Amino acid sequence: MSNIDWLGAFLIGLAGAGHCMGMCGGIASAVALNGRQSSFQITLLYNFGRISSYLVIGALVGGTVASSVNVFDSTHFLTVLRAIAAVMILLLGLYLAQWWNGLLKIEKMGQYLWKFLSPVATKMIPLRSPWYAYPFGMVWGWIPCGMVYSMLSWAAVSGSATNGLLIMGCFGLGTLPAMILIGAGSAKYSQFFRSPIVRRIIGSLMIAYATYSIFLLAN
Template sequence: MLDVVPLLISAFIIGLLGGGHCIGMCGGLMGALALAIPKEQQHKKLLYLILYNLGRIISYAAAGFIFGLAGWAIDQSPAADALRIIAALLLISMGLYLANWWSGLVKIEQGGQVLWRHLRPIAQRYIPIQKSSHALSLGLLWGWLPCGLVYSTVIWSASQGDASLSALLMLFFGLGTWPTLIASGFAAERLTHFLRSRKVRSAAGLMIILYGIWTFPGPHHHWLIEH
């Protein structure tokens, strides 16, 4: 179990560093959800935001497991290195996107619109949130919102060749996004401004680019493969 700890930490950090992107994709929704909670339900705001985000990361974990099954099948074939190369390239693209140096990843996000067009009308039924089950259901659906950060991370997690580990990595990635999105639900302007600042986004993007380079197949991965 100890051999997967560095991967879990990496997944959490990717989610945490992607905070600026998360604010752009979901921060507005979190603020809107908080504002749309009826006055008589305001004392449940934190509970609703937690349940929404819980549903969101459950969806991430489910996606990790589904893609992890495909990753496991590919890992048994000569195409295993190709999947790791794709994962590395996506992480590098995500880093460039976070740092506002290149926005090519937006085109990949657009591909997810096909699924989202079917899910969005269902998600809108739960707004405004009236009870706990609505918050959880909305999060479960919103977890499939087209997002380059999620796509990059899920392919990286799938490249590990283990569906259960892939799901766990996506769970930790989702946990890494929690601080930012919970704070945005409470209109924490200082944190939002900090995470969206050019220096922070550039630093976060650079770190993810470096991790993407590290993800490329090579001798440095032998210790992971052996475990």
């Protein structure tokens, strides 16, 4: 992993603002309104909790795959995983550009875990204090999300638990501006990233990157 990979993860998080607003915007706004005077504090704590869950699963996935590759000494297995990661980014690009929603089928796979976690999140609302927004965000970070799954495939081939953590951390930080602004009720920011032209430009860039990655693996 290099600084370029971390920057790429950050930019994907930033570029996926429209998706983030659609997936989590409603709950982010509701949680922020829960605190009146402390709405900004609640928004920050909720998002830090959400990103913390990304860090944990990124480290787990990155470390598990790296250990498996070392134990079985299988570079072929790692190459296959890298190809899968590139395909996931390709699917994400198609989804964000609104050209094909195949990523939603993968997203639905997370529903099995989420049905056990969603009652936990529901019980936390209304928040007893602003500080409860952090654990609430940690639970909400596990909501089925195709964009998160695409980045997890990237974390899986990062080579170590630390790199997996950094990939997901940079991705999470990229999503932060959108989630903070939606928590503050910024309609203009939401409209910009949800516009068809912006989504297609972002999607096209991701598709180009994924195609280039697949080309490198094939050669």
